[in-house]
Amino acid sequence: MPELRQSIAQHYHDRTKYDPQTLASKSHSIDWAKQPVPFKDYKIGSDFDLKPYIHEKPEVFADNPDAQWWQRLSRLLFCSYGLTAKMPSMGSTVYLRSAPSAGGLYPAEVYVVSRGTPLLPPGLYNYQCRNHSLMHYWESDVWQALQSACLWHPTLENTQLAIVITAVFYRSQWRYEDRAYRRIFLDSGHLLGNIELAGAITDYRPHLIGGFVDDAVNELLYIDSQQEGAVAVLPLADLLDVKQNLPLGRTALPSSTEIDYPQIPDGELLRYFHTSTKILPGTTGKLNLPEVKQEKSLEDKYNFPFCQKISTATTPIDWGNKLDELEVNILKRRSTRAYSGSNLTFDELKALLNFTYQPKSYIDQGLDPQPDYFDLNLIETFIAVSGVKGLDAGCYYYAPLAQELRQIRFKNFQRELHYLCLGQELGRDAAAVLFHTADLKNAVVQYGDRVYRYLHMDAGHLGQRLNLAAIRLNLGVSGIGGFFDDHVNEVLGIPADEAVVYITTLGRPR
Incomplete structure (x- = not known):
């Protein structure tokens, strides 16, 4: 019996792998004249x-409810995606x-x-991060259209504001070609991590929606x-309004799952794949989505026999008053641009893992x-x-439910x-290098080709929590999206x- 053809998600992943035998032949010169804005x-x-x-502390607006509302929204957007520094680069400025x-x-x-609030009229706004403002570019009521596009997700019934994240494909594709799709969704995951945490700071609860009719949102x-596509919708529940303290919804x-795809030339794979991962009108129908949350399975996936098991339970990081x-x-x-090569302590690594994977430790x-x-x-x-x-040098599996490291290889892999x-x-x-992985074939069975978006956004979200925990501990951290895919598994012993x-690298900055 012939083997079933790969789905387009698996095909895309294999097509965009870096391999030492082919990387040099596939490399392209960057056309700086066409660098996107x-x-x-x-x-x-x-x-x-x-x-x-x-620029003002919250106490300044203590007697002005309207100004307090504006400040909360201002801080939410600034912490999520605001401009925080300028750097000179090749005769220009990088923000x-x-x-x-x-x-x-x-x-x-x-x-x-x-949806239309006393302070923010109904319609569409683009966050202009260069001058930290909202551009009101469409002034009609569009909330019901958003509800329809999101298949009547229940969190949109009682909320008044929503964030929509889109991706402008060419901005990344200009440099990373077809593999840019991976980086686009990792970057979107970083942004989701910021929105989640900025929401806690400003008394908003973002509710994540990844299942929507793409063309309708666009x-x-x-x-x-053809140039830009919606990747996530986040209704913002105002926690200061008791009616908006909402139950969790399906994300x-x-x-x-597409297996009957043509031969796709290099340079066209990214857009073809994105189109293939869309939810189309009528394919899912009008749903009253159940108020469910994916629960972590009862056991961590890998429990390797005879491996050493080391507890990572620790005291949570203090995030201040x-x-x-x-x-x-x-x-x-x-x-971080460079590491000193100095060691981390095991307590530091435990704290990083705790903030990233144990959110219940931070409810207080x-x-x-x-x-x-x-x-x-x-x-x-x-x-x-x-x-x-x-901690001995080697490769470990992190079991978040058991809160322990399970050693699978004994070796210094520097x-x-x-x-x-x-x-x-x-x-x-780096003192430690963390790898997020997924069984792509099994994931496609559960969610179709769209799961490729979900996997990378979730990995980016986790990576952003690692970023912030490392900065709080005065450590260095940097994500890496370019690596020799298959060789990672072979060398480290990952299934x-x-x-x-x-990949996220961790160490002491130089």
Whole structure:
């Protein structure tokens, strides 16, 4: 019997793998004359300036409820995707944002949809991060159209505002070609992580929706779906309004699984794949989505026989009074450019894992104990340890339910990590390198080809929590989206079924 053909998600993943035998032949020279601008401009619309509210402490507006409302929205957007630094680069200026992005290309755009509040008229807004304002570019009521596009998700019934994240494909594709699709959704996941945490700071609860009719949301926003596409919708529940303290809703819906695809030329694979992962009108129908949350399975996936098991239970990171330190760390976060090669302590590694994977430990500090992901059952974590005091060098599986590390290989992998990360010194000099993986074949069975979006956004979301925990502990951290895919599994002993989705390096900054 002939073997079943791969789905388009599996085909895309295999087509965009880096391999040492083919990477040099596939490399392309970057056309700097065609470098995309990472901002959108709207020539027509009304501008709502948010800057006055970001420079003042909340106490200044204690007697002004309207100003308090504006400040909360201003801080939410600024912490999520605001401009936090300027750097000179090749004769021009690069603007850095609160969320990291591969190559500083920032493919995401942030829109706000208002149902119509006393202070924010109904319609569509684009967040203009260059001047920290909202551009009101469409002034009609579109909330019911958003509900329809999101298949009548229950969280949209009682909320008044929603964030929509889109991706402008060429911003990343200009540099990373077809593999850019991976980076686009990792970057979107970083942004989701910021929105979740910024929501806790500003008394909003973002409810994540990944299952929506793509073309309907794109048309709602008046964007060109050949150039830009919606990737996530987040109704914002105002926690200061008792009616908006809502139950959790379903975050992910399946798409179709495509196996009957043509030969796709290089350069066209990204857009073909994105189109294949859409939810089309009528394929799911009008649903009253159940109020469900994917629960982590009763056991961690891998329990290797005879492996050493080491507890990672620890004291939570302190984020300060009213999460003040969390806000500071979101805004000062930077990706580390070089590590010193010095060791981390095991306590530091435990604290990083605790904040990333144990949100219930932070309920007393005002953080959400069950933040929204698409499906963390699909994501696994492996850690290559090279320099952690109190922990033998080797590769470990992290079991979040048991809160323990399970060693699967005994070896210092520094030389191999340098090679696997395409010769980047970050891989060689890091004290620990964390790998997010997924069984892609099984994931496609559950959610169709759209799962590729969910996997990368969830990995990026986890990666952003790692970023912020590392910055709080004065450690270095940097994500890596370019690596020799198959060689990672072979060298580290990660099961072959696990596709590597994301790498995060950790160490002491030089």
